[in-house]
Amino acid sequence: MSPDLRRLVLAAAGLFAGLTLLLSLKSAPGAIRAPEQARAQPRTPTPEKPPTTQPPTAEPPTAAPGMTAAPGVTPTPLASPVSGFTYTGDSAYTEFGYVTVQITVANGRIIDVVAVELPGDEARSVTLSARVGPILRERALAAQGADFDTVSGATWTSEAYQQSLRSALAKAGRT
Amino acid sequence: MGTDASVEIVDPLPPARVAELMDEAFALLHAVDARFSTYRGDSEVSQLNAGRQVEVSPDMREVLSRCAALWNRTGGYFDVYATGRLDPSGFVKGWAVQVVSDRLLAAGAANHCVNAGGDVRVRGRSGRGEPWRVAVRHPFEMDQVCCVLAGTDLAVATSGVYERGHHVLDPYRGGPAVGLRSVTVVGPDLGEADGLATAAVAMGRAGLDWLSTVEGYASAVVTDDGRLFCSDDLPLVEGDRTAGG
Numbered sequence: 001m002s003p004d005l006r007r008l009v010l011a012a013a014g015l016f017a018g019l020t021l022l023l024s025l026k027s028a029p030g031a032i033r034a035p036e037q038a039r040a041q042p043r044t045p046t047p048e049k050p051p052t053t054q055p056p057t058a059e060p061p062t063a064a065p066g067m068t069a070a071p072g073v074t075p076t077p078l079a080s081p082v083s084g085f086t087y088t089g090d091s092a093y094t095e096f097g098y099v100t101v102q103i104t105v106a107n108g109r110i111i112d113v114v115a116v117e118l119p120g121d122e123a124r125s126v127t128l129s130a131r132v133g134p135i136l137r138e139r140a141l142a143a144q145g146a147d148f149d150t151v152s153g154a155t156w157t158s159e160a161y162q163q164s165l166r167s168a169l170a171k172a173g174r175t
Numbered sequence: 176m177g178t179d180a181s182v183e184i185v186d187p188l189p190p191a192r193v194a195e196l197m198d199e200a201f202a203l204l205h206a207v208d209a210r211f212s213t214y215r216g217d218s219e220v221s222q223l224n225a226g227r228q229v230e231v232s233p234d235m236r237e238v239l240s241r242c243a244a245l246w247n248r249t250g251g252y253f254d255v256y257a258t259g260r261l262d263p264s265g266f267v268k269g270w271a272v273q274v275v276s277d278r279l280l281a282a283g284a285a286n287h288c289v290n291a292g293g294d295v296r297v298r299g300r301s302g303r304g305e306p307w308r309v310a311v312r313h314p315f316e317m318d319q320v321c322c323v324l325a326g327t328d329l330a331v332a333t334s335g336v337y338e339r340g341h342h343v344l345d346p347y348r349g350g351p352a353v354g355l356r357s358v359t360v361v362g363p364d365l366g367e368a369d370g371l372a373t374a375a376v377a378m379g380r381a382g383l384d385w386l387s388t389v390e391g392y393a394s395a396v397v398t399d400d401g402r403l404f405c406s407d408d409l410p411l412v413e414g415d416r417t418a419g420g
Contacts (some may be wrong), residue, residue: 091348135387136404141397143319144310146412149301150181151313151320152359153293154335 037163180204180272184279184287185286185302196282200275204291207271211233213262224260241366242266249374250385257377268370269294269332276365294364295331296333308412314357314397321403322395323412330365334372335397343376354379356399361409362392 084106091100104112182200184193202360210219212234222229242263245253272289276296279287286299288307293381297307306327309318314335324331335357336343358375360368371392372404383404386394393409405411 024215122323136383136396136406139403141321141401141403143313143316144321144323146323148308148310148323150288150290150295151310151312152295152331152333154333154337154357
């Protein structure tokens, strides 16, 4: 690496180290895992379990189409085809779904900050065995007029009601 | 469990016998609630969670054993410890209804429908002499159904998220699962179907592909963005005909 390019990379790393603290978003309070002896079965092929704090993922330098400069930052022309490094922070849960923040750094400057919503199937992988069942096919979702004897559905009001009732009882000192 | 339950027996047994079977069925459901409800401080599961010395009942052993097997089968997405305390309710409701149905069958009531909190086990035929029709609640239009299944030997379990503030936990992210609004699993055992449906919701969109790999169980899935997916072997009623198995 030429001396100039090496200084660029070091500067970006230094800049990012400070930004990691600034931009690291805590995910929703993690579940406290029960002691391991409670699990009788060894794990068979497991899905990838992501670490709770994700290290920054620096993607290989590629042109990033549509990249816009942050206000007040003038992008300087780059000597090489490198356009910038993208770093992704931790996921945070919001009412709209999981959100992560990505920053793009070039020439030691942040040139883009984007909040992206990760689709559910990208945040982690589920180990799939060879497909043996029929594929689920899409159909129209519509209210059906057919008659029926009984209904299957997820419980909703009863659980929310129970939780609310329990907390009300606890507040009234009657757990 | 805090849920509504209904039992319908169609067999032309003597009324006193039917009343007896009904009493036994509800007694069993009450007993399961007393043992497994996390909302009750005196339940066996609550005592286990509080670390109080308690003799583990055969039913508790059975449930924990089944839940461990489900944990394996679902790659850890069915996890009774996901909240930090033991909570097997994603399996217990279906399991209890399955036991009720098995006992009714053994007692000579081969035509019945048992529904507790939306977990359904049907056997034989309804009062109209036709295979039982089990509808699936529409996950967006609360007083509608989105598909109807028919069968003479079916377990139907639905897991999902209809309300704000109500979550199925993703045990890996430690937060609410997103992506699937409702998962219905159909097959021979209701406890298993209950656990599989719960796990699929916890997986999010990845659950849609995973369900197609599950042997012996068919499914219907509605995603958060309102799309319905059904496996080919789901026993759907279409018009006046039953499609598939």
